[in-house]
Amino acid sequence: MRATDVAPFYSDTDAGDYLAVWRVGKALAKPSTAEKHLEMRQLLSTSEKVPPQLVAELLGGSTRTLLASNLVALLIYSIVSPHVQTLVPLAWFIGFTLVNLSRLLWARLELVRFHQHPARSANLYAAGALLGGCSWAAVLGLLGPHIPSQSSLLVLFVLVCLPPAALPSNAIHSPTYLAFSLPIFVGLQWWTYFVSTELRVEFSLLALIYSALVILSGLRYGNSLRENILRNQENQNLLREVRGMNERLMQYAYRDPLTELSNRRRFDEQAARLLEQMRDSDRELALILIDIDDFKRVNDTLGHDAGDQLLRHIAERIGSVSRQSELLALEHLEAARLGGDEFVVLYQAPSENVDLAALARRLLESVSQPLLLEGHRYTPRVSIGAVQGAAHTPDIRSLMRDADKAMYQAKQEGGNRVMMHPPDRVANAG
Numbered sequence: 001m002r003a004t005d006v007a008p009f010y011s012d013t014d015a016g017d018y019l020a021v022w023r024v025g026k027a028l029a030k031p032s033t034a035e036k037h038l039e040m041r042q043l044l045s046t047s048e049k050v051p052p053q054l055v056a057e058l059l060g061g062s063t064r065t066l067l068a069s070n071l072v073a074l075l076i077y078s079i080v081s082p083h084v085q086t087l088v089p090l091a092w093f094i095g096f097t098l099v100n101l102s103r104l105l106w107a108r109l110e111l112v113r114f115h116q117h118p119a120r121s122a123n124l125y126a127a128g129a130l131l132g133g134c135s136w137a138a139v140l141g142l143l144g145p146h147i148p149s150q151s152s153l154l155v156l157f158v159l160v161c162l163p164p165a166a167l168p169s170n171a172i173h174s175p176t177y178l179a180f181s182l183p184i185f186v187g188l189q190w191w192t193y194f195v196s197t198e199l200r201v202e203f204s205l206l207a208l209i210y211s212a213l214v215i216l217s218g219l220r221y222g223n224s225l226r227e228n229i230l231r232n233q234e235n236q237n238l239l240r241e242v243r244g245m246n247e248r249l250m251q252y253a254y255r256d257p258l259t260e261l262s263n264r265r266r267f268d269e270q271a272a273r274l275l276e277q278m279r280d281s282d283r284e285l286a287l288i289l290i291d292i293d294d295f296k297r298v299n300d301t302l303g304h305d306a307g308d309q310l311l312r313h314i315a316e317r318i319g320s321v322s323r324q325s326e327l328l329a330l331e332h333l334e335a336a337r338l339g340g341d342e343f344v345v346l347y348q349a350p351s352e353n354v355d356l357a358a359l360a361r362r363l364l365e366s367v368s369q370p371l372l373l374e375g376h377r378y379t380p381r382v383s384i385g386a387v388q389g390a391a392h393t394p395d396i397r398s399l400m401r402d403a404d405k406a407m408y409q410a411k412q413e414g415g416n417r418v419m420m421h422p423p424d425r426v427a428n429a430g
Contacts, residue, residue, distance in 0.1 A: 001176045026153040053233050054226055055118040057246075058173050062107040065169040066100045069132070072158060075098070079141050079151050083318060086236060089142055096135045103128040122173050129170060130179035137187030143195065156191075159184055163214050171222035182217065185211035258308060259315035261292070267336035271346055273397035275389075278348070283342040285396075286356050286388040288349040288363065289403035290318065293381035293415040295341035298373070306373040309343065314380060318343055321359075349388060360386040360418040368416065383410035 073096045081089040105123065114121035119183050136159060163181040172178040189211070192203035201381050254266035262270070275285060292298075292314060315337065322335050331404040334346040345363075349356070363384060370379045385407030389399045405417040415417075 038052055044227060046353055049232060052115055052118045052171055055122050055154050056112050057229060058122060059107045059111050059114060061169040066104045070097060070100050076139060076155055076158060079154060083147050088380055089212045092138060099131050099135050100154055103266045105227045123352045126176040127178045129176045131184035133180040138185040140187045140191045159188060167218055171266060172225050174222050177218050181215060192281055259312055259337050261315050262336035266339045267334055267344060270334050275396055283348050285399060286402050287399045288360050289385045290343040291383050291407055292341035302374050302376060309373055313371050314367055320347060321366045322361050356386050356388050357420055360384050364418055382418040383407050383415045384418040385410060386418060
């Protein structure tokens, strides 16, 4: 017999223990805080490797940002245009609107295809932000002595507030934030030094300090924002990994790896639970035990690969016939490989007389059909013991003992037959 012929045996170790061991190993292999920060800085500073989730956040928030900026531009136009006799304010507003509309349409298009080249999409969005920043800076060219001081202060207030207001949508990508903010700060610096008539040096120094603080704060905020997004993505990936690990552990704990049937552990748990549920019902359990005759001879003459192949064929045939049990008023509950060449099928049956022997004979006929093993024609032979539990059956082991007695009686009488417990019927396919 091969190692794969024996169903996995678990004593005190269960899936939770394996998961705990896996988590300890994961923690031991976890990099230090300094290593994580270094990895994050390398990731964030490499423009060729912009994470797609960051680009999705950048493009996804563009719609509300651009629409809000156009409303603010309309407000500024309404403030400036009454004091300017030319069409320059209107030309500025139309140009600004066209730039925003182009950026909006492009962002919606890139949301569909940015996964192919995320770095390119982010950089092109930054180029659009540069056009937007330059458009805002151009407003300062409209301000002059002919504009009332209160109107000029309102426009300046709007421009001063724009870079901080752009943090939630643009700071996630540093080039975009800088492309939008720097033209505005340069424009403010130009206006305070060359256009304002009083306190030029003081205003210029104040604008310079303000610009530096906002840019540095924006970059730090952007780093924190990107780290949070990437950490959330990492946590989601880890959660999927843990769920997948749990599923695999459950497979290892309750499934026979060769035949994909339940193993002994799952069968015992399911049977005990079902028996407890049926204590006060009018139904009872029926059990069929199947053992392959001369299985060792198959391994010795045709090889262990042929033995594995035979086990898989037998398991498939058992599953196929068991699913047809409803025709005989029997509900298929569980099919399992107990180990080696032994299988068991569990049914739920009404208390009144049910022809369990008919289903056992159908199993015998199906399993005994010829098949090819490693290129050789082979006709399987199995011995089957069947028992239907009485309502007072104390536990599943009592049913197993009775079915085991019937199965060994079938072997003693030459095999390839069905024996019932009590032995009132025999079905022979030989």
